[in-house]
Amino acid sequence: MVDVDDGAATAAPEKRIEDGSIRLVLGAVAATLLFASLGQTIVSTALPVMVADLGGMDKITWVMTAYLLASTIGAPVAGKLGDLYGRKMVLQTGIVVFIVGAVLCGIASSMGQVIAGRILQGGGGGALIVTSMAVVGDLLPARERGKAQGVLGAAFGLSTVIGPLLGGFLVEHLSWHWIFFVNFPVGLAAFIILGIALPRRADRSRKSVDYAGGALLATFLAALVLISNTAGTVFAWSSVQTLSLALIALAAVVMFVRVERRAEEPILPMSLFANNTFLVVNFVGLMVGMAMFGTITFLPFFLQVVKGISPTSSGLFLVPMMGGLLTASIGSGRYMARTGRYKLLPVFSTALLSVALLSMTTLAPDSPLWLIALSMIGIGLGLGPVFSIGVAAIQNAIPVSMLGVGTASANMFRLIGGAVGTAGFGALFSAGMAHNLVKWLPEAGAGGIRTIEAEMVAALPPETRAHVLDGIASALHPVFWIAAGSALIACIASTQLRELPLSS
Incomplete structure (x- = not known):
């Protein structure tokens, strides 16, 4: 243990x-x-x-x-x-x-x-x-x-x-x-x-490889990624394909836990979940992954269709977020090195992330672009410390013999959160559009995000276009409300992190 x-x-x-x-x-x-x-x-x-x-x-x-x-x-x-x-x-x-x-x-x-x-x-x-x-x-x-x-x-x-x-x-x-x-x-x-x-590893002895655990984890992650990329778009949520993938993911994760408890060298040792740092940091990563991928996925669509800017320009709106992320990631790492303290960084950053995501719940067709860019800077500042401090905190709290597993877990749980968030938010957004646009654009409301293009919306009569734009913006609001809630849960969870001394 x-x-x-x-x-x-x-x-x-x-x-x-x-x-x-x-x-x-x-x-x-x-x-x-x-x-x-x-x-x-x-x-x-x-x-x-x-x-x-x-x-x-x-x-x-x-x-x-x-x-x-x-x-x-x-x-x-x-x-x-x-x-x-x-x-x-x-x-x-x-x-x-x-x-x-x-x-x-x-x-x-x-x-x-x-x-x-x-x-x-x-x-x-x-x-x-x-x-x-x-x-x-x-x-x-x-x-x-x-x-x-x-x-x-x-x-x-x-x-x-x-x-x-x-x-x-x-x-x-x-x-x-x-x-x-x-x-x-x-x-x-x-x-x-x-x-x-x-240098190469000094120990060249033969090791036991957990092939069964690796295969089951791969099956679970593959099913999860496929659900996030096909459900509600390629396949309906209630389709046989989507439900089959969900059952495969559930069965794989149950069998994975059983196999890992018995494996000599498990891919993901279950004993790590008794470690406060491992548990808290990865739960925070899961919640933040949901919030981050929800933002990245749907904001370019809003900018192109509702605000009428080009795909290239909409992509550039990720630059403020990445600028904030780079600044906060490097700055928090320097603070950790100088002071040896790190617990409060993810608490404050996820609180800022929640506030920034809350500001996105007010998006409307007349929202100024500078305000959206400002919110994206706040989102980036909120994300940065979670990434850099989280990995360093896990590496500090687990045995060196599990360093790779611990590092991989931070990436894996963030991606799982992103997959769940993308799928869930996509379903929520599509349902919102179906409700909001059924009167004005029934074929698009039923077909979801992939059936709506900026040129098609721009060609609509002015009155219809105004209602469609309002409907799209309103359908996004629940997405950002839930993303803000996820960030707030991450903030509360971060307060439970036990700060350990850092060797120098």
Whole structure:
């Protein structure tokens, strides 16, 4: 059993690394995390061109979903493998898998081949993101980890903004193939640097691998991601497909818990749930993930259809949020390193997040864009400390032998919250539109978000258009009310976090 808040074990699983190499390794790790994160976001602006070249319009959403699905599954498995066999092996393997997937996408001659390559990319990307964060726990004392995790969180947030812009630039000036080939030099450089500077694990003994637990966790996460991406859009909520996925997810999680209690080296040790820090931080991440993904998913639609701005400009409204996230993530990490304190940071940040989301419940067709941008800054400031401080707090509270598993859990629970939030908010928004638009635009009200385009709304008679815009804005209000409530629950839960001393 893991003692509640026992703290990290004293012996690190890796050989000691010279102090002069730490910065080099951390730089390579940050670059690795950045290009793995870019793998998801860089593709969005290239999709129309790829469809025009390869065909397969009916498969377009799977280019994004395949990556998300594989990365969600790959992350917790990689976290455990890193604990068993060392971060170096997992990082270098992840880089190779990611690059091979990128090359397959770049030379693909059909959309099916692109999707196959994206599955490989996603598996490698998920492993890279989690293992990069775990390396920080191996190399730095607890007091310094918040600062480094803040930088990694900033790199992750930066990819959300620069990914679509870089993808658009490469498509316009070269071709869509280069959005995949551009990863090669960065991946090669990171592979070489990590091979030289990061030591291998000293223990080479044979380990027991929890294959059954890994398969059940993969099944649960896959079903959850598929529900969030297809329910209410591809399939009706009451359809056989959606209900079957829900039953599969439920059965998988029940069997997973039973298997993990008996496994010699469980993918996710059940004893960790007795650890206050692990439990509180991951519950907060779950709630915040719901709030964050709800915002990111539906705000661009409101800006394009209701405010009438272009898709590119609507995407730029994520920049204020990411600016706030970068500032708060790095700033909170520095505060943690300077003072050794961290408990109040997620309390205050989630309170700010709740207030910022509450301000979004007033969205209307005449809402000024500057006010929306201001709310997005508040949302980013609220998110930043949760990401950087949460991972560092977990790494400080669990044995070093479980560092990868603990780091992966923070990412996994946030993604689970995002999947549940996206699905639930999508159903709520669609139901609200069906109710609000049934009189003015019955076919759109019944069909949901995918049947409404900005051009279609702009072409409506003025009176009808005014009612439709009001109906769309009103349908969003419950989404942001519930997101604000989720952030408030996260705030209350954060007060239960027990602050542990940080080694320096």
